Each structure stands twice: as structure tokens, then as C-alpha cells.
Amino acid sequence: MKFLCRMQVQFPESMSAEEVAQKQAQEKEYSQALQRSGEFEAIYRVVGKYANVSIFDVESNDRLHEILSGFPMFPYMSIETTPLSKHPNSIR
Numbered sequence: 001m002k003f004l005c006r007m008q009v010q011f012p013e014s015m016s017a018e019e020v021a022q023k024q025a026q027e028k029e030y031s032q033a034l035q036r037s038g039e040f041e042a043i044y045r046v047v048g049k050y051a052n053v054s055i056f057d058v059e060s061n062d063r064l065h066e067i068l069s070g071f072p073m074f075p076y077m078s079i080e081t082t083p084l085s086k087h088p089n090s091i092r
């Protein structure tokens, strides 16, 4: 099951630069492990925003929720999820 997720990051003003850097390092490790596993197919930065557009390929809605809520930056992100199906004109 494929999903498009739009994630927007907003850290609280009260967070120190060190805390932000620590969350970003944890996020990178978690994110890259999922990408290597194949469940996290792609991630793109949205130009000009602290936001990304990502594609996931997972076995269920529950698994996607597990992945998204496991992101170390989950408490600081708003996430909009769109289920995808195959386009009839796709050659892949």
C-alpha cells in the first residue's frame, strides 16, 4: 500500500539549538533505516519550507501509523497522509 505524506516541522521556540540538533540527528538515523528497509521509498524537501513530501510502501494503515508516530520529530510535525493507487496510464 502506497501513501504520500506531507510533513511540516515546527519546533517550539523554547527548544534550544542543541535539542533541535539532537532531534534532527535521531530523525536522520530512524529515517535512513526505514529507507534502507524499503518501506520509505522517497523523501523530498519542499523548497523554501521546513517540510517534506514522502512516499511510503507499507503493508497496512497500522504499519504506516507505527512508522510515522515513531519519528523522533513526530511531536513537532503535522502530517497529512494521502493513500495512493496505481494510475491506469502508468508504465511501471
Ligand SMILES: O=C(O)C[C@H]1C=CC(=O)O1
Pocket (backbone or CB within 6 Å): 007, 009, 027, 028, 031, 032, 043, 050, 051, 052, 071, 073
Ligand atoms: O523534513 C524533515 O526534515 C523531517 C523529517 C521527516 C522525515 C525525515 O527524514 O526528516
